[in-house]
Amino acid sequence: MTSILGPRAVGRRALGAGSLAAAAALALPGRVHAQAAQQLAIATGTTGGVYYPLGGALANYLSRSIPGMSATVEVTGGSVANLQLLGANRVGMVISQVDAAVDAVRGNDRFRGRPVPVRAIAVLYTNRMQVVTVASTGITKMSDLKGKRISTGAPGSATEVMALRLIEAAGLHRDNDFRARERLSPAESTNAIKDGKLDAYFFVSGYPTSAITDLGASPGVQLVLIDHHEYIPSIIEKYGPVYFPEEIPAGAYPGQTQPNKQMSVANIVGVREDMSAQLVGQILDVMWNNRQDWAQVHSAARDFKLEGQKTAAAGVPWHPAAETFWKGKGATLA
Structure with missing residues (x-):
């Protein structure tokens, strides 16, 4: 069996027939041949976010549409971890925030000295920074977070990158201005707030996302963004x-009860620059042909549109086969 991924799985979960969310062991590395059996691992995010169900659905579409393809999803901390796995050639595809992808290509921040040859193949939807708390904490603005117990997102997540940038801009110090700063997943953060162990948390995702919905629906809780x-x-x-x-x-x-005025960033699907043009074309065909069904999996996928395929939104260079694909569909890319 030929594989386009690496030797170890991260956060394995079984992909059952008809399941939207899954992951399985990665196969041995190798080159993709047109008619050979192929395995493709898609790095997604935490189970409480949007990447995970969208990645699970995409794995199903690819597995049933591309001859010989067996696609799986990986549960990870998020964008930074995904791009690190891609750089190590341990996964073949990632969903990522653009800010993390830009850092990866440039070898900045978490990728210092280890740039990742990631190339965009599609711009998906907008990720929203959501600063989440409940009315009982008395927190109504960013400055109220000083002295509180917060979570800035799971290790390896783009949530953490974006949260720390927002904290800095708000004039707060990541290490000195909080009673505690945890690094929890959104589901863990919601449970910690319910248990009275956390006052607020940051999460970057599409909306609605299950962890925040769960918190808002909890008896006796008044959600505040x-x-x-x-x-x-x-x-x-x-x-x-x-x-x-x-x-x-x-x-x-x-x-x-109130609209939330927040900061957003685009999401992309990325692959390594050396993925074959044939495979990129096949993947994009499947994504595009299944876009209406994908939007039924999660409403965030409704924003996967032709007009969204812009070079500025992608942030990182396009894979040449993706440029060809989108121009063929009529996208201007500019």
């Missing part, structure tokens, strides 16, 4: 124009 749009200009000034303001409408989550 903290506005932070005023800090975007200073973040852009330091880190580049990968972020932009958006708004999560009131009612997106149970008990959310």
Whole structure:
């Protein structure tokens, strides 16, 4: 069997027939041949986010549509971990935030000295920074987080990268200004707030996301999402124009009575620069042909549109086969 991934699995979960979320062991590395059996591991994120169900559905589409393909998904900490796995050739495809992908290509921050040859094949949907708390904490603005117990996201997540940039812009110190700073997944963070062990957490994802929905639907809880749009200009000034303001409408989550003015970043599907043009074309055909079904898996996939395929939104270079594919569909890319 020929494989386009590496030797070890990360956070394995079985992909059952008809299941949308799964992962399995990775196969031995090798080159892809057109008619050979192929395995493809897709690095996603935590189970409480959006990458995971979308990746699971995509694995199903690819496995049943490309002859000889066996696609699986990996549960990971998120974008940073995904790109590190891609750089190590341990997965063949990732879903990632653009800010993390830009750092990876440039060899910045978590990728210092180890740039990753990631290439975009598609721009998916917008990821929203969500600063989550409940009314009983008394937190209504970013400055209220000082002295509180917070979580800035799972290790290896782009949530953590973006959260620390927002904390810095708000004039807070990541290590000195909090009673505690945990590094929890969104599901773990929700449970910690329910148990009175955490005051607020950061999570970057599409909306609605299951962990925040769970918190908002909990008896006796009044969900609060903290506005932070005023800090975007200073973040852009330091880190580049990968972020932009958006708004999560009131009612997106149970008990959310006010719209949330927040910071957003695009998501991409990325592969290594050496993935074959034939395979990239096959993958994009499957993604595009299944886009309506994909949007039924999670509403975030409704934003996977032709007009979204822009070079500026992708942030990192396109795989040449992806450029060919999208231009053939009529996208301008500019």
